[in-house]
Amino acid sequence: xxxxxxxxxxxxxxxxxxxxxxxxxxxxxxxxxxxxxxxxxxxxxxxxxxxxxxxxxxxxxxxxxxxxxxxxxxxxxxxxxx
Amino acid sequence: xxxxxxxxxxxxxxxxxxxxxxxxxxxxxxxxxxxxxxxxxxxxxxxxxxxxxxxxxxxxxxxxxxxxxxxxxxxxxxxxxxxxxxxxxxxxxxxxxxxxxxxxxxxxxxxxxxxxxxxxxxxxxxxxxxxxxxxxxxxxxxxxxxxxxxxxxxxxxxxxxxxxxxxxxxxxxxxxxxxxxxxxxxxxxxxxxxxxxxxxxxxxxxxxxxxxxxxxxxxxxxxxxxxxxxxxxxxxxxxxxxxxxxxxxxxxxxxxxxxxxxxxxxxxxxxxxxxxxxxxxxxxxxxxxxxxxxxxxxxxxxxxxxxxxxxxxxxxxxxxxxxxxxxxxxxxxxxxxxxxxxxxxxxxxxxxxxxxxxxxxxxxxxxxxxxxxxxxxxxxxxxxxxxxxxxxxxxxxxxxxxxxxxxxxxxxxxxxxxxxxxxxxxxxxxxxxxxxxxxxxxxxxxxxxxxxxxxxxxxxxxxxxxxxxxxxxxxxxxxxxxxxxxxxxxxxxxxxxxxxxxxxxxxxxxxxxxxxxxxxx
Numbered sequence: 001x002x003x004x005x006x007x008x009x010x011x012x013x014x015x016x017x018x019x020x021x022x023x024x025x026x027x028x029x030x031x032x033x034x035x036x037x038x039x040x041x042x043x044x045x046x047x048x049x050x051x052x053x054x055x056x057x058x059x060x061x062x063x064x065x066x067x068x069x070x071x072x073x074x075x076x077x078x079x080x081x082x
Numbered sequence: 083x084x085x086x087x088x089x090x091x092x093x094x095x096x097x098x099x100x101x102x103x104x105x106x107x108x109x110x111x112x113x114x115x116x117x118x119x120x121x122x123x124x125x126x127x128x129x130x131x132x133x134x135x136x137x138x139x140x141x142x143x144x145x146x147x148x149x150x151x152x153x154x155x156x157x158x159x160x161x162x163x164x165x166x167x168x169x170x171x172x173x174x175x176x177x178x179x180x181x182x183x184x185x186x187x188x189x190x191x192x193x194x195x196x197x198x199x200x201x202x203x204x205x206x207x208x209x210x211x212x213x214x215x216x217x218x219x220x221x222x223x224x225x226x227x228x229x230x231x232x233x234x235x236x237x238x239x240x241x242x243x244x245x246x247x248x249x250x251x252x253x254x255x256x257x258x259x260x261x262x263x264x265x266x267x268x269x270x271x272x273x274x275x276x277x278x279x280x281x282x283x284x285x286x287x288x289x290x291x292x293x294x295x296x297x298x299x300x301x302x303x304x305x306x307x308x309x310x311x312x313x314x315x316x317x318x319x320x321x322x323x324x325x326x327x328x329x330x331x332x333x334x335x336x337x338x339x340x341x342x343x344x345x346x347x348x349x350x351x352x353x354x355x356x357x358x359x360x361x362x363x364x365x366x367x368x369x370x371x372x373x374x375x376x377x378x379x380x381x382x383x384x385x386x387x388x389x390x391x392x393x394x395x396x397x398x399x400x401x402x403x404x405x406x407x408x409x410x411x412x413x414x415x416x417x418x419x420x421x422x423x424x425x426x427x428x429x430x431x432x433x434x435x436x437x438x439x440x441x442x443x444x445x446x447x448x449x450x451x452x453x454x455x456x457x458x459x460x461x462x463x464x465x466x467x468x469x470x471x472x473x474x475x476x477x478x479x480x481x482x483x484x485x486x487x488x489x490x491x492x493x494x495x496x497x498x499x500x501x502x503x504x505x506x507x508x509x510x511x512x513x514x515x516x517x518x519x520x521x522x523x524x525x526x527x528x529x530x531x532x533x534x535x536x537x538x539x540x541x542x543x544x545x546x547x548x549x550x551x552x553x554x555x556x557x558x559x560x561x562x563x564x565x566x567x568x569x570x571x572x573x574x575x576x577x578x579x580x581x582x583x584x585x586x587x588x589x590x591x592x593x594x595x596x597x598x599x600x601x602x603x
Contacts, residue, residue, distance in 0.1 A: 018360060032190055034340065039362045042158045045165060057246070061168035 002051050004073045010047050011069055014040050026069040041066060052076045101125060108133055108581055111574045117141040117563050122590050123581060133571075133581040134548075134590060137563055139299035148559045152296030155555060156271060159294040160243045167224070167246040177254045178229030187332075187396055188339045197393040204390040205289055205321055206230045208403060211533045212317045214285035220272045220304070221291030225251040231287075232261050239283075241268045241275075272304045281313035290322035293363040298370060298551035298588070302377065305406070309380050314409030321403040322389070326367035326551060327515045328455070332400045333357040334465065335458040338481075341474035348470030350477070362554050368513050369542050370550035371404040373589060383407040383536055386511040388452075388491045388519055399454045399517070402510045405534070415536040420446035420520060427451075430493045437502050437523055444528075448512070448520040448540045451488030455517040460484035494521055505529055513542035550588040560586055 004026070012024060020035055030036045036044075044066045048054040054075070065075045105123040112121035112133055120136040143149035166172065166183035175182065179202075184193045206227060209217075215236050222228055222240035224247055232238040242248050248269055255262040268277075272288070272295065286308040295301045308318045324332075337353045368386040375381045385405040391398045428436070428447070436445060461481035468477065494506045504523045512520060522537050529535060553560060564584050571580045 019356060034190065037360070037362055038162055038185075039155075039158055041165070042161045045161065056165060056168050060170050061165040062170070 002076075004069065006051070007072050007076070008069050011044070011072070014043055024069075026073075028069075029067050031063050031067050044072065048072070048076065052079060054079050104131060104579055107575060107579050108571065111571055112567060114574070115567060115570045117145070117566060120590055130582040131579070132583040132585065133567075134585050134587050135567065136588065136590060137560075137586055139302075142559055142563060143299065146559045146562055148297065148299075148556060151555060151559070152300055155296040156243070156294075156300075163223070163242075163244040164246040167244075167250050172250065175224075177257055178226060180224035180226070180250060180254075182224070187336050193395060197395050200391050200393050201322075201389075201395075201397055202226050202230070208321070208387075208390070209285070209287060209289075209319055210234055212285055212319060212405070213533075214287075214317075216283045217285040217287060218275075218278065218283050218308075218311065219287040219289070220275070220308070221288060221294070222251065222267075223247055225254055227287065227289060228265060229254065229258065229261055232264050235264055237283075238265045239268060239278075240265055241270050241272070243269065243271045245269060273300060273307075275304070275307040275311065278307075278311045280310050283311050284313060284316035286312055286316075286318045288318070288320045292320060292366065293322075293324050295364050297364065297553060297556060298366065301364065301366070301370075301551075302374070305374065306378055309378050309406065309408055312408040314380075316408045316410075318406040318408065319403065320371070320406070322397060322401050323404060324363060324365040325400055325402055325510070325517075326365045326370075326549065327513050327546070328400045328517055329358060329361065329365050329552065330354070331455060331458050331462060331515075331517065332396065333361075334462045335399075336396075338461050338465075338474060338477060343473060343475035345474040346470055347465055347468040347472040347474075347477065350465060350474055354465075358552075361552055364554060365552045367546060367550050368402060368404065368510055369546040370588075371406065372511060372542070373547055373550060374406070380409050381406045382410045384511075385534065386509055386539075388508055388510050388517075390492060390495055392490075392492050394454065399458070407534070414530075414532070415538065416444060416522070416524070417538045418444050418446050418522075420448035420522075420540055423447050423450040423518075427487055428489075430489055430497070433489075433494075434497065434500070434502065437497070437504050441503055442525055442528075444525070445523045446520065446537075447522075449514070449518050450521060452517040452519055453486060453488035453490040453493075456486055456488050457481050457484065459516055488518075491519060503527070507535070507537060509537070509539040511539045511541065513546040547589040548587040 008026070011030065014036060015024065018036065018040065031041055041063065045056060059079065064071065066072050108123035108131060109121045112118045112135060117138050118135050119138045121133055123131055123133045126132050143152070163183060169182060172180060172182045181192065181195070181198045184198060185191060186193050209227065209231055214231065214234065217231065217235050217237070218239040218241060219227060220241045222242045225240065228238060228240050228251065240251065248267055252267060255265060272291070292301055295304070305318065312318060333354045337350055337357055341350055371384050371386060375384060384407070387403050389398050389401055389403065433447070461477055464477055464480050491508055494508060497504065498506050503526050505526050507522045507524070509520045520540050524535060564586065567584050
């Protein structure tokens with residue numbers, strides 16, 4: 001099982017790819033702030049599907065649930081518990 | 083950046099011959115490379131030889147790998163649209179009005195329902211004016227157009243690549259059997275239209291979908307197939323197209339809206355530049371559609387129109403619709419001269435009076451300043467000349483104070499309801515980067531029932547054909563091709579002949595007499 005550190009590393013990689021080298025707190029908004037674009041959300045979704053076995057067709061999808069490292073980590077935890 | 087030039091008139095004839103030979107040598111060397119479709123070598127003002135190259139799409143797709151990258155991008159968009167329907171809100175939307183995923187670039191939130199209603203009703207109106215009876219909609223989504231247009235058709239083929247989106251459409255169709263019986267739902271990518279016979283439909287619609295295509299070459303493949311499906315007299319309607327001439331204005335407008343009050347002009351300029359560079363969607367010049375007539379001869383005419391609507395949003399300000407007329411010989415064509423709005427700066431009242439004074443005359447007016455964009459353009463102009471320390475709040479304030487002289491396009495459409503006896507047509511074919519547009523007024527009785535008369539609109543400057551679309555995510559392929567071409571020239575030409583610079587363009591713009599255009603590319 002991967003954890004917060006892996007999520008953080010993945011998100012930082014996405015930001016770096018889009019030229020964003022700014023500071024990143026775990027609570028910082030990624031999508032609603034515009035730091036990442038909708039097309040980047042797909043990368044996060046695929047990362048969560050492949051590494052955490054999350055099936056969004058089953059649990060539903062809302063951007064809020066992947067909008068920060070905190071939110072993504074919470075999502076992985078809630079799915080793991082269920 | 084280098085400029086297309088032909089300054090041989092300043093040289094003596096011997097020099098001229100030598101320069102022509104050098105240009106020919108470079109052009110021949112470049113044309114021998116499989117990645118080159120067309121090439122033109124020119125001398126710039128510093129007497130350096132530069133080459134303008136139109137890449138070969140097949141080479142870029144198949145050899146450099148753009149095709150694979152494009153497929154990946156198409157898959158990503160499919161995933162986004164699938165995800166939009168996994169939201170709990172998506173299950174409770176009204177029939178025919180599922181706007182999940184329609185978000186404002188400004189607020190990043192959902193576009194207001196009243197604005198979406200206006201957009202969809204105007205789009206439906208424009209499609210119905212084509213009198214479709216057998217229609218294929220590519221990228222039908224959850225059916226905002228299907229539910230409104232299909233009742234007017236005998237056959238409506240709704241195509242989309244997203245399974246979740248189509249499932250939502252099927253759910254809605256089950257509730258409206260009278261619509262469902264005319265609709266065939268097909269899961270397919272836009273580029274895969276091989277199941278249709280030639281000349282089998284009268285209309286193909288791509289509304290608010292081509293921005294999700296990976297590149298202009300992909301769009302051209304889709305449109306070639308679409309035109310092939312449509313029988314003579316029919317149309318391909320491409321709606322809600324993001325305008326390349328207005329991309330800079332759009333990026334400026336969004337970034338200024340989102341900027342914190344204290345953000346400096348310098349940082350704002352950086353953000354605008356990054357937004358344009360990172361633009362993930364396909365943004366297309368009207369010139370692309372005008373140029374299509376050369377590569378798809380069945381297209382007999384192209385109309386480029388700003389959108390109808392009073393709502394002030396990114397669709398009405400920065401998008402347009404292109405109507406491709408297929409194999410249709412027009413009985414009447416209007417070749418009238420256009421009055422120049424910039425000379426008189428008429429108001430709507432002036433124009434209303436003009437129409438009343440000349441009730442039997444056709445009247446064309448070109449270069450009408452677009453009231454929808456005046457504040458955005460004023461802000462851009464202020465930002466261009468502002469000191470780096472100037473703040474966003476000051477910019478917004480000054481832009482708000484700027485003089486308003488333009489005419490809202492919808493004001494012209496509203497004239498049609500005033501019983502003046504004129505039909506109104508607008509065009510964005512001239513590709514003006516300030517969003518100005520042209521208008522044509524025809525006495526209704528002389529239209530003889532025509533809804534889409536053939537009007538010879540003012541044309542764009544030849545330089546507009548050099549860049550027909552942006553290249554989302556293609557920087558690495560373009561750089562790789564330039565690197566290969568420079569190496570190819572080094573290997574195949576004497577050192578003194580190798581071009582100093584290679585610039586990739588979409589077309590080689592020519593002036594009316596066939597000369598390469600002396601214009602920045």
